[in-house]
Amino acid sequence: GAVVSQHPSWVICKSGTSVKIECRSLDFQATTMFWYRQFPKQSLMLMATSNEGSKATYEQGVEKDKFLINHASLTLSTLTVTSAHPEDSSFYICVKPNLLSEAFFGQGTRLTVV
Amino acid sequence: LAKTTQPISMDSYEGQEVNITCSHNNIATNDYITWYQQFPSQGPRFIIQGYKTKVTNEVASLFIPADRKSSTLSLPRVSLSDTAVYYCLVGIPYNQGGKLIFGQGTELSVKP
Numbered sequence: 294g295a296v297v298s299q300h301p302s303w304v305i306c307k308s309g310t311s312v313k314i315e316c317r318s319l320d321f322q323a324t325t326m327f328w329y330r331q332f333p334k335q336s337l338m339l340m341a342t343s344n345e346g347s348k349a350t351y352e353q354g355v356e357k358d359k360f361l362i363n364h365a366s367l368t369l370s371t372l373t374v375t376s377a378h379p380e381d382s383s384f385y386i387c388v389k390p391n392l393l394s395e396a397f398f399g400q401g402t403r404l405t406v407v
Numbered sequence: 408l409a410k411t412t413q414p415i416s417m418d419s420y421e422g423q424e425v426n427i428t429c430s431h432n433n434i435a436t437n438d439y440i441t442w443y444q445q446f447p448s449q450g451p452r453f454i455i456q457g458y459k460t461k462v463t464n465e466v467a468s469l470f471i472p473a474d475r476k477s478s479t480l481s482l483p484r485v486s487l488s489d490t491a492v493y494y495c496l497v498g499i500p501y502n503q504g505g506k507l508i509f510g511q512g513t514e515l516s517v518k519p
Contacts, residue, residue: 337509386450398450
């Protein structure tokens with residue numbers, strides 16, 4: 294079974310609304326989760342690192358007020374895209390690194406803002 | 408973080424061996440080399456990781472020369488289902504404080 298479960302797999306929302314994406318660690322606890330964004334035909338870009346019990350760490354150029362990350366428990370990390378606009382349409386992926394240095398990726402969420 | 412350079416795209420035919428080379432001239436002493444595979448609209452999947460010489464698993468081999476300034480992912484006898492984007496990452500493993508920074512990737516197209 295999947296180690297990281299990401300939902301929803303796709304979502305369409307109206308411009309100005311907010312969308313929440315959830316990532317659950319199924320097999321073991323996740324004190325850290327990476328969040329990536331991928332535009333069509335481009336590589337994955339690291340947005341932020343969520344840490345259970347503390348504030349997320351955002352990469353340079355990523356608006357923390359727009360992309361709200363919450364790591365409420367050892368098994369759940371969420372990314373909320375607030376006041377979404379068409380330019381936020383992208384593929385969002387959560388990643389749980391493990392102690393063996395390889396990483397487990399969520400299935401990804403295709404967000405389309407209309 | 409070491410910058411990686413890969414071919415943007417490659418074409419192959421079913422049954423052939425495919426070798427994708429990644430350049431990482433400024434790789435650091437503690438850096439590992441990791442390859443991921445990504446299908447459209449899916450998250451990447453770990454393929455193989457190595458530090459030096461040769462590593463082999465059930466799906467691929469990774470060749471790393473002594474100077475570690477490049478690495479080659481070898482996929483034996485590819486099939487149509489191997490059509491995907493392949494990413495070469497260089498950096499410190501997460502359990503040593505590293506992050507996963509993706510380069511441009513190589514889009515492999517396997518034809519019948």
